[in-house]
Amino acid sequence: MKKYDLGVSALLIVLALLMIRSSLTLGAAASGTAMGSGVWPAMLGVLLIVLSVIMAAQAALKKNGAPESAAPFDFRSAGMKRMVILFGILLLFAVLIKLLGFYIAILFLVPAVMRLLGEKRLWMNAALTIGILAFVYLIFVLLLDLKLTGGLLFG
Amino acid sequence: MLESLITVIGVVFQPFNLLIVLLGTFVGIFVGAMPGLSSIMGLSLMLPLTLRFEGTTGILMLLGVFCGAIYGGSITAILVKTPGTANSAATVLDGYPLTMRGEAARALGISTFSSMFGGLFSAIMLLWTAPLLSKVALSFTSPEYFSLAIFGLSMVTSLSSKNVTKGLISAVFGLMLGTVGMDALTGVKRFTFGTTYLLGGIAMVPVLIGLYAFSQGLANVENAGGEQKHESVRLKRTFPSLPDLRKTLPTMIRSSVIGTVVGAIPGTGGDIASWLAYNEARRWDKKPEEFGSGRIEGVAAPEAANNAVSGGALIPLLTLGIPGDAGTAVMLGALMMQGIVPGPLLFTSEQQKVYTIIVGLFVANLCMGLLGFCGIRLFAKIGDISNRYLTPIVFVFCIVGTFALNNSVNDIFLMMLIGVLAFFLMKLDFPMPPVILGLILGDTLEKNLQRSLMVSKGSFSIFFTRPISLCLLLIAFLSVFLPSLMHLVKAKRAKGGADA
Numbered sequence: 138m139k140k141y142d143l144g145v146s147a148l149l150i151v152l153a154l155l156m157i158r159s160s161l162t163l164g165a166a167a168s169g170t171a172m173g174s175g176v177w178p179a180m181l182g183v184l185l186i187v188l189s190v191i192m193a194a195q196a197a198l199k200k201n202g203a204p205e206s207a208a209p210f211d212f213r214s215a216g217m218k219r220m221v222i223l224f225g226i227l228l229l230f231a232v233l234i235k236l237l238g239f240y241i242a243i244l245f246l247v248p249a250v251m252r253l254l255g256e257k258r259l260w261m262n263a264a265l266t267i268g269i270l271a272f273v274y275l276i277f278v279l280l281l282d283l284k285l286t287g288g289l290l291f292g
Numbered sequence: 293m294l295e296s297l298i299t300v301i302g303v304v305f306q307p308f309n310l311l312i313v314l315l316g317t318f319v320g321i322f323v324g325a326m327p328g329l330s331s332i333m334g335l336s337l338m339l340p341l342t343l344r345f346e347g348t349t350g351i352l353m354l355l356g357v358f359c360g361a362i363y364g365g366s367i368t369a370i371l372v373k374t375p376g377t378a379n380s381a382a383t384v385l386d387g388y389p390l391t392m393r394g395e396a397a398r399a400l401g402i403s404t405f406s407s408m409f410g411g412l413f414s415a416i417m418l419l420w421t422a423p424l425l426s427k428v429a430l431s432f433t434s435p436e437y438f439s440l441a442i443f444g445l446s447m448v449t450s451l452s453s454k455n456v457t458k459g460l461i462s463a464v465f466g467l468m469l470g471t472v473g474m475d476a477l478t479g480v481k482r483f484t485f486g487t488t489y490l491l492g493g494i495a496m497v498p499v500l501i502g503l504y505a506f507s508q509g510l511a512n513v514e515n516a517g518g519e520q521k522h523e524s525v526r527l528k529r530t531f532p533s534l535p536d537l538r539k540t541l542p543t544m545i546r547s548s549v550i551g552t553v554v555g556a557i558p559g560t561g562g563d564i565a566s567w568l569a570y571n572e573a574r575r576w577d578k579k580p581e582e583f584g585s586g587r588i589e590g591v592a593a594p595e596a597a598n599n600a601v602s603g604g605a606l607i608p609l610l611t612l613g614i615p616g617d618a619g620t621a622v623m624l625g626a627l628m629m630q631g632i633v634p635g636p637l638l639f640t641s642e643q644q645k646v647y648t649i650i651v652g653l654f655v656a657n658l659c660m661g662l663l664g665f666c667g668i669r670l671f672a673k674i675g676d677i678s679n680r681y682l683t684p685i686v687f688v689f690c691i692v693g694t695f696a697l698n699n700s701v702n703d704i705f706l707m708m709l710i711g712v713l714a715f716f717l718m719k720l721d722f723p724m725p726p727v728i729l730g731l732i733l734g735d736t737l738e739k740n741l742q743r744s745l746m747v748s749k750g751s752f753s754i755f756f757t758r759p760i761s762l763c764l765l766l767i768a769f770l771s772v773f774l775p776s777l778m779h780l781v782k783a784k785r786a787k788g789g790a791d792a
Contacts, residue, residue: 141720149461156468156483163480172745174480177738178471185464192457209719216514223513227708234691235701243691247684254516254680265681269688281344283696 141209142196149189157182222253238288243270293423293643300647304352304655312349313652316356317659318667323357324364325671326682331361332725333508335622336500337686340693343497343629348645352652354626358619359656362562362599363407363664367671370399370591379562379598382570386583386590393586400672401532402588403595404664406544410596411657413548414555414603418610419650421556422639426611429636434743435754439764441736444614445729446768447558456776458722466730467737469494476735477742489702496625497697498707499731501690503724504622506711509686511718512679530668540592543573551597555604558614562598569597599660603653610634610646613736618725625732 156178163175211217226249234242247266256262277283303309316338323334334357342350365380370387383403390399432440445463472483473493484490532540547569554565573593574583583590605620613635615621627634632645639646664671694707714724748754755761 138721145720159483163482164478172742174475174478174482177741178468178482181464181468181471185461185468188457188461188464192455192461195455195457209721216516219516220510220514223510224712227712231705231708234704239691239695243688246687250513250684250687251680254513254683256680265684269685273688273692276341277692277696281341281696283344283692284699285692286695286699286701 138209139196139199143193146189146193146196149192150186153182153185153189156185219253223250226250226253234286234288236288236290238291239285240270241288243273296643297647297651300644300651303348304648304651309349309352310655310659312345312353313356313655314659314663316353317360317656317663318356320357320360320362321364321367321660321663321667321671322360324361325367326364326677329682329686330504330508331358331365332618332622333505333686334361335619335626336497336504337689337693339500339622339626339629340497340696342626344696348630348648348652351627351630351632351645351649352656354623355649355652355656356659358623359411359599359602359653359660360663361619362602363404363411363595363660364671365598366403366407366591366595367400367668370403371396371672379566379601380594381563382566382594383591385570386585386587389584389586390588390591395586397530397668398532398536398588399591400668401530401665402536402540402591404530404661404668405532405537406540406547406592406596407599407664408657408661409544410548410551410598410600411602411660412654413545413596414552414600415650415654415657416603417552417600418603418606418653419647422607422611422646422650425607426636426639429611430640432636432760434740434747435758435761436764438737438740438744439755439761439768440612440614441733441740443764443768443771444558444733445726445737446771447617447729454721454723456772458720459726460772462717462722462724463726463730466727466732467734468730469499469727470731470734471738477739489700494706494731495697495703496629496731498694498703499710500622500625500728501694502707502710503714503727505686506690506707507714507718507724509683509690510711510715512683512686516679516683530665536588540589543576543589543592544596546572546576547593547596548600551600552604554597555601555617556607558608558617562601562617565597565601565604566594569593599657602657606649606653610638610649611636615729615732618728621725621728621732625728628732 160175160179160182163178164173226246230242230246230249233245244266247269248262251262251265273285278285304313319338320331320334323329324331335354338354338357342353344350345353362379365375366383366387369375369380369383371391373384373388375381375384387399387403390396470493472490474481474484474491481491550569550572551562551565554568555562570583570590570593573589574580577583577587577589601617605615605617606623608614609620609624611634613624613633615624624634627649632638632642690707690711691704694703695701697703714727718724744754745751755765
């Protein structure tokens with residue numbers, strides 16, 4: 138965890154510096170106001186730097202023999218491999234929903250996630266996908282009058 | 293007051309509203325009983341749906357989810373030794389031994405009754421104390437509101453069990469998200485990156501759903517494969533017997549008081565209340581050594597206490613606009629989106645809405661009892677549902693719920709982005725409730741800082757020269773730094789002891 142904490146601290150400090158720099162361009166206090174629009178974000182940026190430094194110091198000062206919590210990411214584990222595939226599925230889903238709309242994107246997402254989680258029975262995949270779509274259509278479209286996106290092609 | 297109350301009772305008891313509360317409670321029990329789903333996740337997922345209802349119907353539904361989820365956690369705690377929520381962890385101690393003895397129905401009956409008792413008790417306390425507290429809070433001006441928001445933020449220490457610094461960073465991250473969009477006071481665009489989508493700021497719903505529901509779905513995918521199959525339990529009579537009720541009544545009353553008081557203290561929550569109540573029940577008992585081996589008082593105490601927290605937590609929420617825990621933080625966001633701004637003025641300007649919430653809480657607890665006694669056999673099977681089916685359902689609800697808010701695909705992308713970010717941050721031990729707290733309180737903080745500085749002509753001394761403001765800031769300071777100081781003192785003492 139120590140190296141991750143140090144890495145995150147560095148990342149947060151960079152983020153805070155970028156925020157402070159942007160805040161400085163937002164202008165000083167206008168008449169009738171006590172502070173400009175950039176003051177509050179800049180204050181938050183400074184606070185984030187202080188906290189990140191504390192976090193980094195806490196990580197750095199951890200004694201070498203001290204009990205270390207397990208590493209948060211095991212990139213070789215089955216779980217992490219599933220996550221990588223899932224991120225791919227979600228990326229493809231994002232493209233599909235933008236282009237082809239909600240229904241087709243869901244027709245892809247639900248069976249893909251179920252398959253990823255180990256459901257191999259085709260009929261179960263089909264039944265749950267159709268069941269979810271029917272439920273969404275019934276509740277959100279018919280009952281609550283929500284128009285689900287048809288995407289760029291069918292919208 | 294009485295006139296408003298009678299009008300509100302008429303509204304809440306309309307068949308449609310009752311049905312909605314019942315539905316919300318059902319959903320709440322479902323998410324509460326399902327390990328891997330949380331009450332906050334249930335609230336976040338139902339929020340977009342409730343926004344589509346007119347009037348206070350949506351709020352009534354959320355109250356149902358809020359109450360149901362707390363109770364739902366006890367079902368799996370008793371039956372399969374897996375608390376659905378942290379609030380029911382103490383229930384396992386005596387609930388599961390009762391199941392092992394073949395008395396699962398007795399344990400569930402007492403759990404249902406005490407949950408309902410605790411919830412109703414706290415709703416009455418809310419009705420009694422909230423208007424009194426709001427009168428005190430009426431004297432608050434912008435410095436006090438600023439300090440109050442700081443005090444609210446200081447509860448991140450209790451929401452960050454592993455590392456307070458990381459909790460504070462999460463809160464600052466939430467505050468930063470709150471700065472995106474057009475500054476309401478000056479009209480200047482901040483961090484919009486030239487897009488019109490971010491002009492109105494970062495919407496609460498995609499963030500909520502991303503943080504609490506989508507990220508949990510991602511975690512379920514990562515942890516898939518470790519599911520356990522449980523033995524099914526046969527349940528006969530679920531309503532508790534009269535001797536059992538007589539035996540547990542003093543415990544229920546005591547635990548309800550504990551739950552209401554603990555709930556009213558920002559930064560505490562149902563888990564603390566239930567452990568406190570359990571300890572008190574054991575301390576007051578003639579045979580404390582029997583606790584842990586299947587005493588019904590050991591079930592009644594945590595359940596009455598954690599449900600009493602629901603009403604207790606609404607006291608600071610409605611009167612001061614300060615959420616008591618992560619669940620009430622979501623409720624605060626939901627109320628604001630419904631056009632209800634919690635705070636002392638709410639009791640004078642929108643009395644009927646306040647009473648709707650209080651009566652709604654009362655009815656939600658009744659519905660919880662009704663569903664608990666009638667549907668316990670069904671809810672007992674919830675823990676058996678595989679994540680294989682539940683996770684895709686959660687994903688779809690996240691997507692539809694987010695889209696329903698503004699009919700915007702960009703909201704879906706934002707939600708997914710926040711969800712992925714939250715997944716990684718949680719793996720790095722960053723707590724998520726402070727993010728939402730920061731996002732909600734950010735606006736109050738900035739506006740009241742602006743106003744206070746205008747009054748004081750730019751001097752920060754205004755926050756330290758007003759007694760209430762100073763008190764609130766002191767409490768906030770202590771609640772952030774005292775745990776660390778105590779930890780240091782303990783470590784030093786332990787070291788001193790070892791050296792000696």
